[in-house]
Amino acid sequence: MPDLSGYRFTPTHEWVRRDGDTATVGISDHAQAQLGDVIFLDLPSVGAKLTAGARFGAIESVKAASDLYAPVTGTVTEVNESLAETPERVNTSPYEDGWLVRLGDVVDGELDLLDEAAYLAQAGE
């Protein structure tokens, strides 16, 4: 498990790792475990504007389809294209190889993001 001290979480199970005004977004290990095998992801294109708290995509697993919500506001600069062929990376490496999108021009939204301990406490782990 990577060092998650730089990760912040939403109550809807996404994570964000900020680096200045850029950020990387994914879903939590807890979320991928609950979803089971990820079958495919519906992700935005480069250039799409994400708004903190708003839906930006969907993830379909063996169990169910779930919406994805943006942890911060920003513009998509990169999409993890490897997930089209190997969506299981979201399961095997949710915090590293299984990242979903990278954002630029990131600004904080209205969301109260949680650190790992607070997130896990809220997620009931």
Add this chain to the structure above:
Amino acid sequence: MVEFAGYEMPLRYSSMRDEHVAVRTRAGLFDLSHMGEVRLTGSSAEATVQRLVANDVSTLTPGRALYSVVCNDQAGIVDDVLVYRVEDGFLIVVNASRRQVDLEWMAAHLLPGTELRDESDETALLAVQGPEAVAIVQTLTDQDVSGLRSFSSVTGEVAGVPCRISRTGYTGEDGLELYCAPAPAPALWDALLAAGAGRGLIPAGLGARDTLRLEAGLRLYGQDMDETVDPYSCGLAWTVKLGKGDFIGASRLHELDPDNPPRRFVGLALGPRQIPRHGMAVLAGDTPAGEVTSGGFSFTLGHGIATAYVAPALAGAGLSVDIRGEAVPARRVPLPFHGGHHHRQ
């Protein structure tokens, strides 16, 4: 772990996909001890079973099994079962979710001279399924399981544990089901895993069991059928033997046309990124045509698959599935979606 019919059962041990693929290409080990087992004995046991089930058990020789539905008076399906003829009568394997209903139904329809015994709590059931399954079990027993025919069983020891060894399953693959006492079942589980490790055997949970049986076109009670569905509508006319004599539901089945039932049970194939789920509406154009009973992603085929009930008049139309408000085109395909060499007699 999930709660299922009063049993704590793992949805998956590792990954549902890995477990599914293992069963299709190598072997998987399932703990199916939740299934119910009911033994019917006595001089009239055969007549009682013939009355209870729609299939014809009269031709079963000891050890042989067949799949059947149990109908109510209106030909609604009370349960779908596996019936073995055994040395002292019949062993009926019932769905865990239907065990109490079945026991009451059977007890209410026993002929004089038949005794019923619920052996569910004294019977564990482990299933080894997949192309390597028989070879794995063969290393643990003196019985000739490789020579055992489909839907046949023998009694013998596997890894020193007395079992009924049955060439049956619910995955669309070749394999064996092992009925034994609960106490030695964990040791049998460990012995099977150890014997199969070199051949790629891994434990498989309820999740893979469901995706496997769906690909194999095998019905799931409570989802694909219930007491409001007759076996013809469910595509199970091949299990109904009206010629054998009277049985519960036969008079209603005589009134129905096996080739033109009130509903049509169909297979639907969707695209690689379209996953139908239980309860989604099936449409013919804008017209509601039916409902998905079971749906999911086929790991073997790489696209969404579903079984559904559709109105017969619309079964030949261009169909779609309403996936969260979007009408996604669905192609009608024959069942099973995959395999099916071992799913019936």
